[in-house]
Amino acid sequence: MTPEFAGGQYIIEILYLIASVLFILSLKWMSSPASARHGIWAGEAGMVLAIIGTLMRNGLHDYRMIAMALVLGAIIGVPLGNVAMTAVPQRTALSHAFGALCVTLVGSAEFYLRTPNISRFMMSVLSVEVILGGLTITGSLMAAGKLQEILPQRPLTYKGQNFVNLLLLAVALAIAVTLVLYPDRSSLFPFMVLLALIFGVLLIIPIGGADMPTVISLLNAYAGLSAAAMGFVLDSKLLIIAGALDGSSGLILSIIMSKAMNRSFTNVLFGAFGQVQASAAAAEAKPVRSATAEEAAAILSAANRVIVVPGYGMAVAQAQHKVRELYDALTKRGVDVRFAIHPVAGRMPGHMNVLLAEADIPYDHLVEMDEINGDFPQTDVALVIGANDVTNPAARTDTSSPIYGMPILDVDKAHTVMVIKRSMNPGFAGIDNPLYYLDNTLMLFGDAKAFVGGIVRELGGGHS
Amino acid sequence: MSSSSNLINALFIFVLAGFIGFEVIRRVSPLLHTPLMSLTNALDAIAVVGAIVLVGEHASRLSFAFGFVAIVAATSNIVGGFFITDRMLKMFKSSRPANKS
Numbered sequence: 001m002t003p004e005f006a007g008g009q010y011i012i013e014i015l016y017l018i019a020s021v022l023f024i025l026s027l028k029w030m031s032s033p034a035s036a037r038h039g040i041w042a043g044e045a046g047m048v049l050a051i052i053g054t055l056m057r058n059g060l061h062d063y064r065m066i067a068m069a070l071v072l073g074a075i076i077g078v079p080l081g082n083v084a085m086t087a088v089p090q091r092t093a094l095s096h097a098f099g100a101l102c103v104t105l106v107g108s109a110e111f112y113l114r115t116p117n118i119s120r121f122m123m124s125v126l127s128v129e130v131i132l133g134g135l136t137i138t139g140s141l142m143a144a145g146k147l148q149e150i151l152p153q154r155p156l157t158y159k160g161q162n163f164v165n166l167l168l169l170a171v172a173l174a175i176a177v178t179l180v181l182y183p184d185r186s187s188l189f190p191f192m193v194l195l196a197l198i199f200g201v202l203l204i205i206p207i208g209g210a211d212m213p214t215v216i217s218l219l220n221a222y223a224g225l226s227a228a229a230m231g232f233v234l235d236s237k238l239l240i241i242a243g244a245l246d247g248s249s250g251l252i253l254s255i256i257m258s259k260a261m262n263r264s265f266t267n268v269l270f271g272a273f274g275q276v277q278a279s280a281a282a283a284e285a286k287p288v289r290s291a292t293a294e295e296a297a298a299i300l301s302a303a304n305r306v307i308v309v310p311g312y313g314m315a316v317a318q319a320q321h322k323v324r325e326l327y328d329a330l331t332k333r334g335v336d337v338r339f340a341i342h343p344v345a346g347r348m349p350g351h352m353n354v355l356l357a358e359a360d361i362p363y364d365h366l367v368e369m370d371e372i373n374g375d376f377p378q379t380d381v382a383l384v385i386g387a388n389d390v391t392n393p394a395a396r397t398d399t400s401s402p403i404y405g406m407p408i409l410d411v412d413k414a415h416t417v418m419v420i421k422r423s424m425n426p427g428f429a430g431i432d433n434p435l436y437y438l439d440n441t442l443m444l445f446g447d448a449k450a451f452v453g454g455i456v457r458e459l460g461g462g463h464s
Numbered sequence: 465m466s467s468s469s470n471l472i473n474a475l476f477i478f479v480l481a482g483f484i485g486f487e488v489i490r491r492v493s494p495l496l497h498t499p500l501m502s503l504t505n506a507l508d509a510i511a512v513v514g515a516i517v518l519v520g521e522h523a524s525r526l527s528f529a530f531g532f533v534a535i536v537a538a539t540s541n542i543v544g545g546f547f548i549t550d551r552m553l554k555m556f557k558s559s560r561p562a563n564k565s
Contacts, residue, residue, distance in 0.1 A: 121471055
């Protein structure tokens, strides 16, 4: 090694070190909306430094093709950064697939460059890298397809499903072990990747839309861990750090999401949710009280405290801007309006906050479940818009309910509950909601956007 | 390429970075979980450095082709990820006038 070479190496490593620090700062600044945008700048700066450092490495000569690939990626990236806020969950799933694709391709290329001189340790992490990467590619594509509604959202289950899935994974792992012991059997490698790809598809088939927040978080963790494994293979500290950060982020979000649904990881992955219960049919004939927009407006304008409970249905109906008008009209009359956000409201962690922020609702009026639940008994009106299971009191009382034990927003404790709903059909998970039959509940039947618009007109605060 | 001391170093870094990740991300406001995910997604695309080396070295036709596609995939995550995170964070406004920019 010549001294110049060693000097260049040091500069590159220092650049990588600065990039690592910037990445950590970037996540640290996400702790509050006030500092979060600094986080993006730190992340971008770290990324630029890391790429510059890599381009300085010895032995690179094909710079033209590197530049072409970078430009091509940037061209694809711009529309992916420009999607509507309602489409962010599927965009996120798609980008997990892209990240995992990068990791799996690099891992496969490294395998073929190094075989058969691969140490046992190296082959082990390489296997982890491509198996995790492979299942994340197809799993994320499936999740994106379900979220975009290209694929059916209802979970698809069949007998022996878990057995088939586990068998497939076991075969992939057996191939990995064989390759670790006999690294010259490189013809086995494509089968390992193929099995991981198939496993990813089968893993998501039995998962319904309501479980998407957990699944996206879990795929995020897998993508991060596969990148960390790639860091071990390439002996890159920067990659190990970035992968570990991404992996722990995905893991923390998955834990929060599973807790919010009172389910374990294994339960999400292996116990398809959403089969309609046989008992649900028995509840159809019960009477409900309904109200018109005029009546709803009268009750709301007489209230002092209102809590709005938004759900994914609000986003589907594109009602968030009408909800903002309602918020304005009520605030103008001196009504205290806040929003109760359940952790799994929406299709990914934090999705509802983004949708409401887009409608210009100030973030200090968006309150987490644990913080706001104690306030429902002192609340005059709880207005439920497009949310269902997260308000279902059966989760507290009915031990036979599939969502028993799931933490919910205690809307039934408010003086009056108003639920905007298209019809009495059960929600996404196909579970009947006893909330609708309570004495203090008023059903507001109709499209969320049109109905909220109607209330706003009655209040005289509409812009129409 | 990687001796056993390198392996131990790598494991140290992985475990410590995991700890930092846990402690830092535990403090992220639930308000920002969606932008957090798109940001970590962009940061994770640092895997592009491995792909850049593959394309730059052009050691075999296969490694070049895989590396090229890998750069495209990762770069689209970097650009798209930072872009959409910024768009989302711009929308978060406080009702307190002091915080308005």
